[in-house]
Every structure is written in structure tokens, then in C-alpha cells.
Amino acid sequence: MPEGASQGPVVVTGGAGAIGSELVRALLGRGATVRVIDNLSSGRREHLPRAPPDGLSLVVADLNAPAAYAAQLEGAREVWHLAANGDIRRGTADSRVDLEQGTLATFNVLEAARRHDVRRIFFSSSSVVYGWPKVFPTPEDYGPLEPESMYAAAKLAAEGLCSSYAHLYGLTAYVFRFANIVGPRMNHGVLFDFFDKLRRDPARLEVLGDGRQSKSYLRTEECVEAMLFVGDRASAPVNLYNLGARDRTSVREIAEKVVAAHGGRARIEFTGGARGWSGDVPEQLLAIDRVARLGWTPRYTSGEAIDRTIAELAAERGIGR
């Protein structure tokens, strides 16, 4: 790409997380100077790649304390705002988490971007803003949006803020509604949970819900590739894109694959009910025609993305050898 180091540094919030650190690698690969802001609540310093000292910097700061990271935005050309509470279930027990780490954090990042005259903002939203939609695959213009979790409400609030900043203050906003993202360095999500449960009890895998929850899965590196692809080509005030695979796979299938990777001995037990947990949306399949029209499609099916990630996790943990 012709874009790169010449136009000033790129800021990545949540850059030490699973998706953020993959993005940081890709941006460095394009020759960009990358400035990460991360509170390391779920991100890890060691997730960040080695880079020349002036190519990558990390400021450990809470996004709701803008003074602590204002210097990272000085002269920056764009901000990728990926930081969030990644644990949807946590928001049900503690209803303030997503308000603070989602809605307020996004407001503070946008304010900081505006004050520093940053021109482009990229935001990682989620399929959960659709709630439990009536149309599958669900297109970007589906409505009404009926979030079913505090996490989803915060993602919707943040989308609205990105839109209003774009229209009021002339920023260009990129909003991506992610399917389930799987890949290396994850510390939450269905695969992580299943591996964790089998580590604790190799004889039994408890699956929340009836196992028929069915969603699409996208690999981290494909997600990052798609976002950069859109950023290189779209330039409306607000650019909204679903990102996911064209198919979906059930939680039961995933459980069976994870058990097989562990040698196939564990008994799978379903807790029952349509939803995995309060606030879970049991069905998700995003229409990705919009990004496909721009020229990008995922290489992997949901099943392949899951297989690849299971193989990585198993190798990492020395399982099945």
C-alpha cells in the first residue's frame, strides 16, 4: 500500500490485546509508526511484537484518564479504537463496566482525537448491536437494533458517538461489526473457555446452553486484513462494515472438535436452554456483501477458522502430542 510512515503515527487502543496486537504487527509491516495505549487489564505487554524502538511505543493508561495518554495522539494521523471490556458476561453482573470501558472510554478517545486533529477513527463494534435479529445473514442496514447485553448497548452507544463526531467535527469514521473473532493470544471466548475447562477437568466439558447456538467465526488476521482493506478504499463520513465468515457453526460442533483435539475422552454436558448465558445472542450470521463489493472476502469458513485456532491452541499448550 502507498499509505505508511509518511503521514504520521497510528494510535491503537487495546493494542496489547489479541486483535490489537495483530493489527500492530500489520501496521508495522506497512512501515507505520505505531503508538499503543492499553491498560493491560486483559492485554499483555508480551503480545506486542519486537520492533525498532522508534517504530512502536506503549503507554499503559486507562482511556478515561485522557491526560495520561494525550501525548500518544500528538501528530497522529489515525486512531484505531479496539480497547473494551471483552467479557460480555461480566457486564451483566457489573452493569457499570461496559458503560465505563465502552461508552465513556470511546467518548474520551474521540474527544482526544478531535483535540489533536486526528482525521480518521477506526472502531471495533460487534454483531451484538443487532440483538437477536429476525434476518440472517444480517445486513448493515438491519433495524431496529435491540441490544441484549450491557456490552452490546455500549457498542451501539460508541457507534453513535463515532457517527456524530464524523458528522459534527469532520472526522472520517470506520465502524466494523465483528462476528466472533478467533485466533492467537485470546484470553476469552468459547474456544478459550473450552480449553480452560478441559484443563481443569479432562473428563467432562460443560457447555452453556443446548449447544445449538450457531455463529460465524473469523480469524484475527483476516479481521485485521479486512479493516485495513476498507480503510484503504472507503472514505464516506461514516463507513460501516460487517466482518465475518459466510457460514456459521454450532457450539456443539465446536465442543466436539475441542474434545477430539484433547483425545476424545471428555463427556460433553449441556446446561440446556437456547442461550449460553443471560445476554447471549444464540444466532449470528452477518451479511458481508458490502465488504465483498469493495473487493474483500474471507479465505476461511467458520469451521476452518475454528479448526486452525484449535490446532494453534493445542500446539501452544502441548495437547494431543
Place this chain on the structure above:
Amino acid sequence: MPEGASQGPVVVTGGAGAIGSELVRALLGRGATVRVIDNLSSGRREHLPRAPPDGLSLVVADLNAPAAYAAQLEGAREVWHLAANGDIRRGTADSRVDLEQGTLATFNVLEAARRHDVRRIFFSSSSVVYGWPKVFPTPEDYGPLEPESMYAAAKLAAEGLCSSYAHLYGLTAYVFRFANIVGPRMNHGVLFDFFDKLRRDPARLEVLGDGRQSKSYLRTEECVEAMLFVGDRASAPVNLYNLGARDRTSVREIAEKVVAAHGGRARIEFTGGARGWSGDVPEQLLAIDRVARLGWTPRYTSGEAIDRTIAELAAERGIGR
């Protein structure tokens, strides 16, 4: 209606405002005990009707200080959350106002309602959540939602919170997207502004934009009637309804009517441009088929609602006599 005093008090936030005080009158008329929470930033104590001392109470409190009004929610059956910053333009200059008085206030009200086991929440959203839509009249399932002001972003955020509280915690939520509401006791909006400008300079009326901004207008009492009508009949977890007139009228027409009511001597001057101000959405016409299918339709056209309100304002101020 069979509903009424028997099921516990009704809480109205912003109950001293133009729409709130109209709602309070209607609720008292149904025999309800009404508890108002208002910070009197734009509401006025004298807007509230006289009522038996145990029929109506007012607590002056900021919604972001829940301890100050928690007692109002004790034993309440429902909360009508109407309080907000009513001045859309203010949010552009001070980007924090709508976050605090919109998004955060709604969060705090919902939290308080949940803690007090209130079963129903009514929320006054706005047509502005649609941004500048491509479809007119705009139905409730229109998407994507692209707010263009901080006020609009806060309304969208609050809608998402109502939805997530409904789905997570079992509240029933009523979300109303208002057209422009006109009627007595208003202290902002196009009619109020025009009367105010002509009071200061009877020879000249400056109109922001090119005058072709075209929107639908609904009388306060019709808006209140429609909300109560929906509350009596709908019971989904989230009940989303547009409320407006079936037609629209231009700012130029309104300006001409206001000038005529003042004797027709003022010169109308347009500042030019499609938008009245940064963040203004120049076109608004809501599809009201959903509420019509439930059995409610407005009696007045937009023009009639404007005429009636101009006549009231003129009489109140002794103009044209």
C-alpha cells in the same frame, strides 16, 4: 382506562418540562400518584399543575446523583424518563452535555429503576437517531442509524440501554422516537426561537439555513396521548414507536406564519445552506404506521399543530391584539 392509582406511583423525570408537565396532567387525570424528578435546569416548578398534596410530589435533583432521588422510586410501578438537555445546538459547543444529561442520566435512571424493581420504563427518544435518512417517511426498522449530533448520539445510546435492561433484567421498555413536539410551556425549538427573535427585533426575522428544512410537528398533548395509548396496549420487551404527524412543513412556512401573527411587518432573512446549524437534520418525516396499526393517529397535521401553537404563544405574550 382501568389502569391507575391501584398499582403504585408513577415517576416522571423531567416532569417540570413542557412534555413532562403535560404527561403529569394526564397521569393525574387517570388517578395516578405522580412523583416528579427534575433539576429545573429548563423545567419550571410553575409548569406543574396544582394537585392534592399526596397526588403529586417534586424532588429537585440531578439524575446523575441517584441517592438524591432514590426515595421517589420506592414502590413505583413505572418510570417515564423524559429529562434531557433539550438544546441540540448546545451539545456541539459543549460535547459533554449530552453524554452526561443524556447517556449517563439514562443509565442512572435505569439502574435506580432496576434496584427498586420498577417494571416499566418509558423513554422519550427522537427522530434524530435516524440521522439524515434516505427513506421518507422513515420507519422504525430503518438502518443504519447515523446520528449527526451529540444529542442524537445520546438518544441512541439511551435507546440501547433501555433495550439491554429490558432483555437482561426483565423490565418492559417503551421507546418513542418523537417528531418535533410543539405546544405550551416550551422554552426551546423553532417557534420559541422565532418569537424570541421578533421580540428583540420586530423588523427582522433571521432564519438559520435556507428555510427549506422540512419536518413534521406533533402537539404535546397528542404526543402524551399516544404514549399512554401505547403503554396501555403494547407489552413486548422493547416497544419502539415513531410519533409524529403524517405530513411535514418547511421552516420558511413556519417563519411566514410567525411573522403574520406579529402583524406581517418583519422581513425574513435566511442565513443560507441546507442545514439550520451544525448537527441539524434538515428533513424529518416519520412513518407512523406502527402506532396507527395499534389504533392511534394524530388529529392535527403539522401545519395545524404549528398554527395552534402560534396562536397560543401569541395570546400568552399579548401579540397581535
